[in-house]
Amino acid sequence: MASSPDKEKQGSLWFKNKKALNNVLFAMRLHSLTPKQALSQNQTAKQPTGKTLDNFTLTNLVSDKTSLLSDEILLKILSKLPNSQRSANFLVSKRWLNLQGRLLRSIKLLDWDFLISGRLFLRFPNLIHVDLVNGCLISPRNSGIFVSHNQIVSFHVGSDVEHKDWFFDESFVLDANEVDKGLIVLANGYPNLRKLVVINASEIGLLNVAQECPTLQELDLHMCNDRILRGIAGCKNLQILRLSGIVDGIYSSLVSDIGLTVLAQGCKRLVKLELSGCKGSYEGIRAIGQCCQMLEELAFCNHKMEDGWMLALSYCENLKSLRFSSCKRIDGCSGLDEHLGFCRAVESLCLEKCQLRDKTSLRALFVVCQNVRELVLKNCWGLTDDMFGTANVLRRVRCLILEGCSLLTTHGLESVIISWNELKSLKVKSCNSIKDSEVNPTLSSVFSSLKDLKWDPDTKAFLTANLAGSGLKKKGVKFFKKFCDWKSLPQVHRISDS
Incomplete structure (x- = not known):
């Protein structure tokens, strides 16, 4: 220029x-x-x-x-x-x-030697969030095979893996003693650490982190077991904790009532707790409810809890949010309504990618959370009209979100929401059995009283409406007709045309 x-x-x-x-x-x-x-x-x-x-x-x-x-x-x-x-x-x-x-304040470590040598502190002196999981895994970085499980753990694997228990191979994950050495170095270099994500640690390493990092507020533990939980008892200011015990097909670690009780007695300031693949029962959940009185959010992911654990939810008096994700069941032993109790403060209940097989246990969950204001059901297998009808025990729902519930029909939806006088928001998406043509005047009157309505239940009908008038169907028929004519030509003609 x-x-x-x-x-x-x-x-x-x-x-x-x-x-x-x-x-x-x-x-x-x-x-x-x-x-x-x-x-x-x-x-x-x-x-x-x-x-x-x-x-x-x-x-x-x-x-x-x-x-x-x-x-x-x-x-x-x-x-x-x-x-x-x-x-x-x-x-x-x-x-x-x-x-x-x-x-820079947050980092995901890829090279374990970068931490042990001390170069991490020289390069990034002000880190407060460190993720050590990928650094603890000895996996091929240039491999095209990438394993991920529900966003809990993800890593690369080589094409030469043949035996079943390959994840526990010593050549794939760092030994617990080596991980502890890294935690000691990390704690000495970052005394102001606030969030830590680690895999295959032991009690010694976590005890050192608890002593050297008094401001630690968030902790994610993969391959966690009862013995490891003794190490976090010294984290007096810990507010958010995620425990991953069993991940199907990848690793298996036992978190039972013993570990949950130790956790409850040591971390009394917990605000959010997520249990993934953890075993336990009534005793462990009751200990958490009695000791962690500031707990507001409780989440279960693919839990392995024993029957009867849900009876202890009533001890979580200040619980505001309860979430289930990828759970194959809820509770096989629900008991009578008067024995269940209920969580008075629960405002949000979310079930995502869960298998709803037992009508009795689902109803018991709704009884425990009968004061809930927001109900979210996403991609849950087995949510039929009969199963969804158990939500009639809920009377204070103000927001309902349905997504991917393909078995729920318009009649099943209507039979429940017409009794919810406080309903103000309804979001329905990708529920193919709910049809626009089946909306009757009763359901329309419910819609007219809502403040927020997002209605997109049938994805097929939505696609057909968008294609209408575009002529794409006719073009597709013509193309298919030409393709059939071309296929009927002799082989030599097709070769010459190409």
């Missing part, structure tokens, strides 16, 4: 006037210095110094104007950039590389 002569003339006059340029650059540097440094620089500037300014030549100052700014000012500028524009900043210079490392 050509520049005008006037602009070129102005630019040349600006760079020829070195005295004016020196004054501007010197003023910029004074603003970035402390008052004492600025005073000394001002006194130095009054003395004849020739063609240099504060040991910087004019060429250096012009080529790198950011050198006039202090680290503190430059850090504030870089911190204002969006995350999408921060990743390439370290390519500018070594100084920017160090500054970018100081801004």
